[in-house]
Amino acid sequence: MSKKIIIVGSGNAALSAGIASLEKGAEVTIYEKANKKMAGGNTKYTAGAMRFSYESGDQLIDLLNNPNDERLKDTDFGSYTQEKFKNDLLNFNDGRPLSWEQEILVSKSLETIQWLSSHDVKFEPIYSRQSFIKEGKHIFWGGLTLASENEGVGLFNQELSAFLSLGGKIFYENAVTDLFFEDNVVKGIYIGDDKIESDGVILASGGFEANDDLRKSFIGANWLKAKVRGTPYNTGDGLKMALDIGAIKHGLYDGCHATPMDLHMKNYGGLDLEPKERKNYRKICYFLGIMVNAKGLRFLDEGKNFRNYTYAQYGRQVLEQPGHFAWQIFDSKVFDLLYEEYRFHDAHFVEGETIDELISKMDGIDKIETKKTIVEYNNSVDLNTAFDPTILDGKSTLDLSIKKSNWAQRIDKSPFRAFPVTGGITFTYGGLKINKNGSVLDIHNKPIVGLYACGELVGGVFFNGYPGGSGLTSGAVFGRIAGYGATK
Ligand SMILES: Cc1cc2nc3c(=O)[nH]c(=O)nc-3n(C[C@H](O)[C@H](O)[C@H](O)COP(=O)(O)OP(=O)(O)OC[C@H]3O[C@@H](n4cnc5c(N)ncnc54)[C@H](O)[C@@H]3O)c2cc1C
Structure with missing residues (x-):
């Protein structure tokens, strides 16, 4: 049978x-x-x-x-x-x-x-x-x-x-x-x-990524602020049923996949949209520009590695910043290289013809420090190495405490755009x-x-x-x- x-x-x-x-x-x-x-x-x-x-x-x-x-x-x-x-x-x-x-x-x-x-x-x-x-x-x-x-x-x-x-x-x-x-x-x-x-x-x-209580108790209170990128139905039901009958816990319970996401997206990726569109709230081209937090400071190496090897960690780092958000800043040299998610009809961004105009439109940040950060970054870029996004090109900043290790180009070609992001949890x-x-x-x-x-x-x-x-x-x-x- x-x-x-x-x-x-x-x-x-x-x-x-x-x-x-x-x-x-x-x-x-x-x-x-x-x-x-x-x-x-x-x-x-x-x-x-x-x-x-x-x-x-x-x-x-x-x-x-x-x-x-x-x-x-x-x-x-x-x-x-x-x-x-x-x-x-x-x-x-x-x-x-x-x-x-x-x-x-x-x-x-x-x-x-x-x-x-x-x-x-x-x-x-x-x-x-x-x-x-x-x-x-x-x-x-x-x-x-x-x-x-x-x-x-x-x-x-x-x-x-x-x-x-x-x-x-x-x-x-x-x-x-x-x-x-x-x-x-x-x-x-x-x-x-x-x-x-x-x-x-x-x-x-x-x-259990869609369960507020489990996220809070296993990963931490910050994670109540995280956007939930995927289905609302993954609330740890199977996990709880198995643990209740004596299954052993295994793996890193405070670990999760978390990605920089549009600050203004709804939870569950916009349930009203087609699934194919929902993933457009992701914003993972930080390696082509820089990210600054509310204090106007960079807080990670945007070009540490190919984005396949950083995007699932950088959501956590964004979430840990003051106010749980950051801005991604790009100049028009890289607009064509940004993924389609940056051209998505519901992508939130501000644009300026000058850096000053751009910064004036970026909410919630220290504008003076942001300007300082961009100037220092631009002055530190290695101008002798060619930009090549197909390899780890080694085009880095030369003397910043937080280095950008690859793909560091000056942010100097008008117009400029900045996208507000937060951390979104993908799965646990x-x-x-x-x-x-x-x-x-x-x-x-x-x-x-x-x-x-x-x-x-x-x-x-x-x-x-x-x-x-x-x-x-x-x-x-x-x-x-x-x-x-x-x-x-
Ligand atoms: C936006 C986004 C993009 C991603 N992109 C990629 C990618 O390109 N490549 C990649 O490798 N991974 C990607 N991932 C991760 C990937 O989605 C997961 O690793 C994978 O889909 C998990 O598969 P699963 O079958 O375990 O869970 P799921 O596909 O989430 O399926 C779990 C199912 O269980 C159901 N369920 C829950 N509780 C119950 C219950 N009590 N009774 C009955 N049914 C229940 C849920 O409704 C759901 O249908 C992405 C995740 C998200 C959110």
């Missing part, structure tokens, strides 16, 4: 788990808290970018929806070896060795993307945000090359269609409220008073501990029979930061593992 598997949530991790369980002949049902429009959780809000290791660009061609794209002839994808992926993760580990979860993420990243592709999930190169044109060639600079066709919504639609065509079922507006736990075994779920029995329950209900890093089958472990490190977890709920994957595009890959890798594990 086929196994009956219940999955809680309908994002990328849940659907990957569902497809894997269905492949093994199980009868799979997804219960999703949101309605049909809002189902798909944070996954639908994403750009669909997925990081994975590859030895050469040739390995990417089979994954593409359009392998005959004319631009491919003039594209250099470079390579992104497992070694490089591991080093990128290690750079955020604050001295910790690679965790078991990180080893799995890296070693299974390519095969999992190929597996998704075998289920007709197709990808496209991220020309607009991950490459720059140099000598007529599209050069990919950050190890992150592909996104799902039609971004996060496309990923959700393609995965859902694979899930349904294999026979999976999905029920919307069905929030799972508890686990049916008896004789130390998880035997199903509760939806309110209704008990639904199963042979395995896979929690894929996301992190603390979660549950799983074993190689995706089983949730208890406080004695023993599997809780019948309970599995994947996606944002898995702890130990990210610590003090995050190389962009790793969240979706992690969801697919651990989703597939949990999906297979639950059918064993």
